[in-house]
Structure formats: structure tokens, C-alpha cells
Amino acid sequence: xxxxxxxxxxxxxxxxxxxxxxxxxxxxxxxxxxxxxxxxxxxxxxxxxxxxxxxxxxxxxxxxxxxxxxxxxxxxxxxxxxxxxxxxxxxxxxxxxxxxxxxxxxxxxxxxxxxxxxxxxxxxxxxxxxxxxxxxxxxxxxxxxxxxxxxxxxxxxxxxxxxxxxxxxxxxxxxxxxxxxxxxxxxxxxxxxxxxxxxx
Numbered sequence: 001x002x003x004x005x006x007x008x009x010x011x012x013x014x015x016x017x018x019x020x021x022x023x024x025x026x027x028x029x030x031x032x033x034x035x036x037x038x039x040x041x042x043x044x045x046x047x048x049x050x051x052x053x054x055x056x057x058x059x060x061x062x063x064x065x066x067x068x069x070x071x072x073x074x075x076x077x078x079x080x081x082x083x084x085x086x087x088x089x090x091x092x093x094x095x096x097x098x099x100x101x102x103x104x105x106x107x108x109x110x111x112x113x114x115x116x117x118x119x120x121x122x123x124x125x126x127x128x129x130x131x132x133x134x135x136x137x138x139x140x141x142x143x144x145x146x147x148x149x150x151x152x153x154x155x156x157x158x159x160x161x162x163x164x165x166x167x168x169x170x171x172x173x174x175x176x177x178x179x180x181x182x183x184x185x186x187x188x189x190x191x192x193x194x195x196x197x198x199x200x
Contacts, residue, residue: 028125
């Protein structure tokens with residue numbers, strides 16, 4: 001039974017090319033020395049950044065980051081990696097060779113030597129550009145909606161008719177100036193009980 005399990009393990013091991021998995025993974029991998037220099041980097045990350053391997057090996061990883069990212073990496077990431085032996089979900093902007101920016105999520109795990117000191121920091125970088133763009137678009141849409149809402153409320157305050165809006169649950173969320181004049185309220189006294197007390 002053990003022989004069969006051993007043979008099966010050898011067979012599975014022969015199917016897996018670890019180096020190829022590392023190089024062609026859908027995320028970026030790089031290993032750093034304890035001082036933060038790049039000692040290994042996969043093909044995916046090189047393609048993202050548009051560099052050749054020889055251009056980056058031996059270089060400080062922080063030099064690939066935006067100015068703010070460089071400071072954060074040196075003052076926060078490196079100490080945290082040394083103390084906690086892991087770093088999770090930090091967002092950084094990486095500068096490609098052509099100067100364009102790529103947003104990534106960085107996760108790291110630390111390999112310790114026999115004496116318990118940092119031997120290497122292994123990093124996994126996930127392309128976060130689409131999510132970042134989605135968040136920017138969402139914020140822009142929210143700002144536009146708020147601006148449009150204020151514009152419509154300004155226009156509603158100018159008309160002589162009484163206007164109000166309510167949520168799906170029936171709670172008033174807006175009354176115009178004419179409403180406040182008619183019911184002698186300040187715009188904040190718009191609870192359903194207040195409104196019902198005015199209805200006859």
C-alpha cells in the first residue's frame with residue numbers, strides 16, 4: 001500500500017514543473033533579500049512591468065513603486081515583514097518601464113534561516129487595476145449623482161408647489177422649501193408622524 005502511494009506521489013511530482021508554474025502563474029511573484037533587493041522574479045511580473053529579468057535582479061524592489069509607495073514600503077512593509085513574517089493585502093502603485101502606473105495588491109511571506117532570521121521575502125502581486133478603475137468610476141458616478149440631486153433640490157425649492165420624496169419604506173427623505181413654508185417646519189421635522197398630524 002505504501003509503495004503504491006509512493007509511486008503515485010512520484011508520478012504526480014513528475015507531472016508538475018514547479019519552475020514553469022512559478023514563471024507562468026497568473027499573478028506576479030518575486031523574492032527579495034532581507035535588504036529588499038530582487039533575487040528572483042517571475043515572467044508574469046516581468047511582462048506586466050515590461051522589463052527583462054537582468055534589468056531588475058539585484059535592484060531594490062521599492063524603486064519600482066511610486067514615491068509615496070517607496071516611503072510606505074521602507075517604513076511600513078519591511079519592518080512588518082520582519083516582525084510578523086507576513087504581510088497581507090497592501091495596495092501599491094508600480095511604475096512600469098514606460099512610466100505608466102499599475103495598481104497591485106501585495107501579499108508577502110517570510111522565509112527564515114536556521115537561526116530564525118529573515119532569509120528571503122516571497123511576494124505575490126495581484127493585478128488590481130480593474131478594481132481600482134471600477135472604484136474610481138463608482139466614486140465619480142456617486143459625485144455626479146450628488147451634484148444632480150443638489151441641482152434638482154435647488155430647482156424644487158424655487159417652484160410654488162409642495163414637493164417631497166420618500167423611501168420605499170415610506171420615510172420622507174426630502175421636502176422642498178414650499179413644503180416647509182406651508183407646514184411651518186424646518187425641513188428636519190419630516191417624520192411620518194409629523195406629516196400625518198398635518199393631514200385631515
